[in-house]
Amino acid sequence: MTSTLLTAITALAFSPDGASLYSSGYKEILVWSVPQSKLTRRIPGLSGRIRGLAVSPDNMTLAVAEGVPGRSGVVSLIDTATDARTVLADAPDEMLCVAFHPNGQLLAAGGTDNIVRIFQLATRQQTTKLEGHTGWITGVAFSPDGRLLATSSADGTVRIYDAATFKEILQIPQTPTDPISGLAFSPDNETLAFAVGGANEHSLRLWRVANAFATVDPTRPGQRNALMQTRPFDTGPCLPLAVIFTKLQNRPRPIAACADNTVAVLATNGGVTAKLAGHKDWVYTAATDKEASQFASGSGDGTIRIWNAQGRTLSTLTPEPAQ
Numbered sequence: 001m002t003s004t005l006l007t008a009i010t011a012l013a014f015s016p017d018g019a020s021l022y023s024s025g026y027k028e029i030l031v032w033s034v035p036q037s038k039l040t041r042r043i044p045g046l047s048g049r050i051r052g053l054a055v056s057p058d059n060m061t062l063a064v065a066e067g068v069p070g071r072s073g074v075v076s077l078i079d080t081a082t083d084a085r086t087v088l089a090d091a092p093d094e095m096l097c098v099a100f101h102p103n104g105q106l107l108a109a110g111g112t113d114n115i116v117r118i119f120q121l122a123t124r125q126q127t128t129k130l131e132g133h134t135g136w137i138t139g140v141a142f143s144p145d146g147r148l149l150a151t152s153s154a155d156g157t158v159r160i161y162d163a164a165t166f167k168e169i170l171q172i173p174q175t176p177t178d179p180i181s182g183l184a185f186s187p188d189n190e191t192l193a194f195a196v197g198g199a200n201e202h203s204l205r206l207w208r209v210a211n212a213f214a215t216v217d218p219t220r221p222g223q224r225n226a227l228m229q230t231r232p233f234d235t236g237p238c239l240p241l242a243v244i245f246t247k248l249q250n251r252p253r254p255i256a257a258c259a260d261n262t263v264a265v266l267a268t269n270g271g272v273t274a275k276l277a278g279h280k281d282w283v284y285t286a287a288t289d290k291e292a293s294q295f296a297s298g299s300g301d302g303t304i305r306i307w308n309a310q311g312r313t314l315s316t317l318t319p320e321p322a323q
Contacts, residue, residue: 006302110137
């Protein structure tokens with residue numbers, strides 16, 4: 001007998017052209033036609049819950065972070081044409097996030113073992129391990145220009161690395177607060193946003209990407225501290241679980257997926273400008289297409305909503321349980 005219970009949506013990723021949307025299922029990935037609002041196929045055979053998805057810039061490869069809590073984790077690649085799967089790495093616990101470099105040659109992945117792994121796609125080999133964080137890795141993102149890698153963690157920090165050498169440049173914020181659940185670069189490469197949520201703070205914090213390239217005068221000890229400054233945007237009752245950017249009138253706008261069942265739209269100069277309703281449970285994840293002209297949100301209620309940049313619902317997708 002087929003279960004009627006819907007699986008919480010914990011990961012989403014658009015294809016670069018915005019025509020396809022990949023969503024998490026239990027031990028499977030679902031592929032949707034965005035223009036038709038229709039499920040086109042399922043990719044079965046995964047090991048557990050899907051926590052992170054990313055599509056390569058050439059649209060040929062889907063990266064997956066998956067696993068079973070407390071038992072195993074996997075980073076894998078799936079050929080988008082054939083659905084053939086290649087395992088890149090195994091871990092003792094869940095893997096949570098993945099991101100492709102804009103040149104398509106590198107993949108970053110993080111999980112519950114506090115390690116960020118860097119893979120060379122040409123050889124399918126792990127080339128670097130970044131072990132600075134002391135908590136789960138909740139987000140990895142390369143800057144649009146490919147010069148930086150940012151990583152977020154439950155330890156309350158974001159670390160900024162040179163993406164050519166993977167040497168750490170900065171840790172932000174200067175004073176860690178609550179756990180950070182995700183991060184995203186703005187499409188104009190000017191801003192990094194990360195979601196902070198805990199007992200003391202519900203906010204999106206914004207940081208100027210240009211600070212990573214500033215020259216520090218060693219005779220001015222306060223200068224480095226200034227480069228670590230972030231600007232918190234209070235999200236009120238919204239405990240942010242993920243963050244993305246969309247664009248409105250060609251200006252980037254931060255979007256937060258919230259534990260109050262809503263999607264919060266913020267202005268880049270501060271403040272929540274809209275709360276998008278429709279989901280009936282926590283909104284765990286969100287994704288935007290390459291042009292940031294539409295975005296999707298995934299919820300514990302088992303549904304996916306696709307929105308335009310103005311925040312109007314374009315479609316609601318409800319995956320049926322696998323037969």
